[in-house]
Amino acid sequence: MRQRLLLLLSLATLLLLPNAIRHWLFNHYHWLVPFLIWALLIMLTAAAEWRHRHHEL
């Protein structure tokens, strides 16, 4: 159930909240900002994967 909700949330983000992504990519801050946010997301995912590997696998 938790996974289904997360999937729906993700798809909704992709389709229904374009402004968030538009703001992320096409704002007029420093040109590196989209990459920094992307790197932050990767770090979060890596942390989640590390936690999963050490607690569930």
Add this chain to the structure above:
Amino acid sequence: MNFDLTTLLLIGCGYLLSLFGAAWLTERKRLPERLTRHPLVHVLALGVFASAWTFYGIFGVAHASGYAYLISYLGASAAFMLAPLILIPILRITRRHQLSSLADLFAFRFRSGRVGTLTTLLMLFISLPLISIQIQALADSLPMLNQQISSTQAAAGFCTVIALFTILFGARHASLRNSHNGLVFAIATESLVKLVALLTIAGYALFAVLDGPSGLLDWLAANPEYVQHLQQPPQADHWQILLLAFFACAFVMPHMFHIAFTENLPTESLYRASWGIPLFLLLLALAVPPILWAAIKSDAIGNPEYMVLQLGQTLELPWLSLLAFVGGLSAASGIIIVATVALASMLQNHVVLPLVRVPDNVRFYAWLLWIRRLIILFVMLGSFLFFQFIGHRFDLNQLGLLAFIAFLQFLPGVLATLYWPSASRNGFIAGITAGFAVWGLGLLLPMMGLLNTDLIPAQPADKGYPMALLSLLANILMLITGSVLFPGNRDERLAADACMLNALPRPAGHNIQVLSDAEFVTRLTPRLGAKPALREVRRALRELHLSAGQLNPLDTLRMRTQLEQNLSGLLGPVEAAALLQPLDGPVDGGFKARDVHLLEQQLETYDQRLSGLAAELDQLRRYHRATLQRLPIGVCTVDAEQRILFWNAELEAYTDLTPDMTLGTRLDQLPLPWSDLLARFAATDTLHQSAECIELAGAQRWFSLHKARLDDTPAQGMVLLIEEETQHQLMARKLAHSERLASIGRFAAGVAHEIGNPVTGIACLAQNLKLETEQPEVLETGDQIVDQTKRINRIVQSLIRFAHTGRQEGPEHFEPVALHACIDEAIHLITLDSRSRQQHFINDVPPDLYIQGDLQLLLQVFVNLLNNASDASPAASEIRLNSDQTEHSCRILITDAGSGIPQEHLDQLFEPFFTTKEPGKGTGLGLPLVYNIITQHYGNIEILSPADKKQNKGTQVIITLPRLQQSNTAPEQPEADGEGLSG
């Protein structure tokens, strides 16, 4: 700058040969396994996503649309970051059911060969442009380095080398599920090469062309329009649909599906890819702006799609150009190789095998391999022809977008597979048909210039993207409508359950008609051939840890499932299911005994932890199961057909039949005598049956049976309780025997009393008769009468003594008795007997051994036993009496060297009037008398024969009596008589 043709050939072929070498070394296990099986290798292999489009075409997108180029990277990154939602579940399904492609997955989920074929053909149709892009990238890049090379020649040579590599390393195993470690390692190497190449070029662009970070900042400050252009939002919101398309492409494209799911990567590697691939793509994406700006600064944007190549040419740096060329070559070759292998497996399973029957006279596995190799050649040829006649008319960017939007049409099917069990095959076919129809009419045909629309041919411009969204919506709508209007059948529902997220697959409910492994081989031989059938059956047996021979119903079902999974890896799920279909009997919807056991097995091996209420219910199930399993009484449950559902440990101990041997079998199929006992009882209306006697291993055992009907459960069967009564029965028999002896004793006392008086009268009369006559005949007759009356008196006295021992007077009349002295007295009495045969009696009983008892009765015991020993022993032999003692008891052992007692007489020795002596010599009351006396003294007597097992002779009588503690005897030891007897 123009490169020498030889140099280009050497570098290009050298690079590809080095890939051959890496793959070859990996296959031959010449490279350390910790390197080739490292998760980093698996993650890098998934970098095959970054194709020539990503290496070359992306610069065209960045130049035209700014940061919109990130969409492709972000879509794929999102798919990997959300790996637990889609990638991991797909991996579990494909691994469990041995599925090797998306077509296999859909064909398995929707239980339809048509679905598999449709998916395969569509996949081939939209993969051709994708492969064509890779060929085009190389065909366009080579003439840039050497104008004498024609793009057609370059494309033909490239396709030939890649086809050779693919056949050598991508089609090595008949089973599609076998890992191609060499291929994976080579693809990982390619990913590393293209990453290093692009980062090196980006590094040179940043530090050499743009004069480092500070120089870049200065240049951007001087030319702010380039940053603004990069950050310029697109005119329309079409990038959302593109984002979704790349999200889908990350696992739907054949090469991605193949590397992620078919090559048996460890689950751990896929979890690591959830951040590894986004990081890989981030590095690739980060390299784009510096190269773009360096190209702009250097005026190397004549063809923006190849600016990474042109940068080196413009700056006249041969190494930079060659690095870009090698990077592009690795990006293009990687995807072609894997996509071709994946398409070949799909075409084999869903197009060739349903159409072509395996010839009888061929080697099955080799035939499969060669079919796949031919398909690889066919796909390569098709891709080349597509490039030659269609592809080269379009930009990489345009062709790529067209293909990516087409791949998006499979996303609803994948999500329905994982998340919507009500989706049906009709809905899927309707959805995918509608989606592709809209895609074809709205994008493909206008782009090809075959339809008159306002869309500019060869340009999927902004108006094309709403069409992509429309195709997706049409797909989803038709999928839902079709599934609601035409729901799936039972098979589909079962497959849907098996594909659901965290699914615990239900037993399939097949009624299989096979009883042994040989029968499996026989049934599979017509389609597979004798040797492959035997090999597959043996493999399944090995994997299930079953032995060959007769299989119980549960094992046959497990064999069927295992065979279907293994053959699915070989032939695809549709062919595998069709192959095993003849093994099935008619399906009835009823609850099956084996369902319970299969469910239990699946729960035990369920590889995901249950959570919440499910976990608590599972704990409850385990508790109830343990309770039943460990009950100290046999428990067996059966369904309505009397098939065994449950067989607990106690019953296993009774019967020596393990649950594996019994579960799923009918009660009447159990070995004798259990089939007779249990099936007969289950068939009767009685709920209780006591002390049924059966013979097990030559011994009699008694069991009480109870049952209760389970009418309110799905199984509609009954529970049987089996309780062993053997000990109770033996005790009851012993009690009855004692009672019989006691009654005989009472009877004997009465008889003795009644006979004694008349016999005394007869003896007197005979004496008188002798006094009154001188006739010798009469005198002799009188003597005979007197002798016979004496004999009667002796018998009567024995009877009276026997009867008296049964009085059970109790311990208050007992007094301490020294056993040694008692035995000496008995020996003395025996030696006085005129019939004594002069054996040597040896009394080794210690003088200080005392018991509480009646001296006269004990004397009688030893006289009787020694008499018997003397009668049975040869003259001058030894009769030894010795003892051992514990704290509370002592044992007296009387051992002779006589002829022993036949085995068949041992059970009857203590029965009154049983004797083996000659008529007139024994009354048959001696040993019963002994038995009674010993019992009266709270002791026990047993007789072992032969005592000397080696020589098979002799008898040993063992008397066990409670021992009198030393403190009760020594101080007041009375001297009863001169013989030293106490009492």
